[in-house]
Amino acid sequence: MDSLQHMLCTKESSLRIKEMASLDFPAFGNIYFADAPVAKNLKIPLEDGFCIEPYCSPLFWNCGAGEAELYKGGNTNRGPSCAEPAFMYAQNVPDFASLPVENPAEDKKELEQQLSDDERRLQNDISICNQTYDAVMRLMIPKMRIAKRLDPMFFRLFHYCFTTWRDGAPAIRQELLDLRTLWKELELPGNCPYVPTDEELREHAVQYEDFETMQQLKTWLKISFQTTSDGWIPNELWDAAKEANKAAYDEWIDTARASKASRERMTVNKAEKLWPFDAR
Structure with a gap:
């Protein structure tokens, strides 16, 4: 199919979501x-x-x-x-309209220069499908339109409520701190009930830095291993995955040693603790 046909298919599939959004449920x-x-x-x-x-x-x-x-x-x-509430999905995009996952370790400009003409056309095609989906959600589905217009600060906190088992306490604590900072600007009533002490703020700063490092590490590993966020690997790829894991671990530890030499906070011991797998 050409770009126009892909766009029309995306439009038709997106309009099907309108039917699903018309359903009303008494609870989540x-x-x-x-x-x-x-x-x-x-x-x-x-x-x-x-x-x-x-x-x-x-x-x-x-x-x-x-x-x-x-x-x-x-x-x-x-x-x-x-x-679930519409705002849970306001930032999620189905596979048929999603943009490719970017590797944070790669230079975006350099990567674009290396693309062939076919790859450029494919990226343009994907971008058109993504924009088509977004336009249908904003213009034709009231629930999603309202959710997408909300300040992200409102629903990020709710999002982390059911991912804390995966992301940990620092993520939701940071959302509370951001919400506290913007409480008046968002025209919320009264005062923010979350009032951390100076000691708690110092502890959080260290924990949140580790959290961000961990998220960057997991994103890099997920892209490198071509796996899901849970780390599932098919049986037939297990041996290759173990070799890739060993190579990634060695690179991660080497990065920690270089950071220690430049007097940054990352140390080999901290790198060991942040590594998400038992295998080394």
């Missing part, structure tokens, strides 16, 4: 069968034999629709579907 949570073995006081009835029950995160049910390849197509039970 997961959709289960009405006879699921869960306490009655935790069930909110829906139509056609379904109900909404407590949220079940991927941590407990790691079988999302995008991870079927991990199960070789043999597992047809994808677990409960999720009903």
